Amino acid sequence: xxxxxxxxxxxRAGVPASTLRFYEEKxxxxxxxxxxxxxxxxxxxxxxxxxIALGRTAGFSLDEIARMFxxxxxxxxxxxxxxxxxxxxxxxxxELGVLRDSLRHAAACxxxxxxxxxxxxxxxxEATARGRRVPGR
Numbered sequence: 001x002x003x004x005x006x007x008x009x010x011x012r013a014g015v016p017a018s019t020l021r022f023y024e025e026k027x028x029x030x031x032x033x034x035x036x037x038x039x040x041x042x043x044x045x046x047x048x049x050x051x052i053a054l055g056r057t058a059g060f061s062l063d064e065i066a067r068m069f070x071x072x073x074x075x076x077x078x079x080x081x082x083x084x085x086x087x088x089x090x091x092x093x094x095e096l097g098v099l100r101d102s103l104r105h106a107a108a109c110x111x112x113x114x115x116x117x118x119x120x121x122x123x124x125x126e127a128t129a130r131g132r133r134v135p136g137r
Contacts, residue, residue: 002043003032003033003040003041003042004040004041004042004045004046005035005038005039005040005041006020006021006031006038006039006040006041007038009041009045009046012046013046013049013050013053015049015053020039020041020049023049023052023062024039026062026066027066028048028052028062028065028066028069029041029045029048029049029052030073044073048069048073051068051075052065055068058085058089059085059088059089060085064081068081099123102119102123105119105120106119106120106123
């Protein structure tokens with residue numbers, strides 16, 4: 001496969017060219033040169049961009065994702081970090097399930113006012129408690 005210009009990489013990866021330039025500034029990807037004013041990339045950049053997209057979807061920061069690549073560009077994924085992220089996602093899924101159920105209850109609650117509903121008031125208390133724990137999130 002031949003080298004790809006920035007427009008082709010952007011099209012295939014489904015990201016704007018500005019994202020590619022930003023990723024390049026952050027050291028996540030590297031162009032292999034230019035043809036005129038257009039950056040050129042090795043076709044392997046598409047796999048790397050797919051890994052970056054997967055990491056972003058899983059909630060990893062760009063700095064965390066950058067650490068998942070060896071200096072030669074090959075993936076060097078820390079399995080403990082993946083496991084910790086999976087545990088974090090499990091916690092978040094449980095929290096979202098509770099929130100979903102609370103919202104469904106509030107939507108169907110027969111109380112004249114949500115402020116008279118014990119379930120809704122408990123939800124407010126929990127939200128307030130979470131707000132006080134923001135720094136440790």
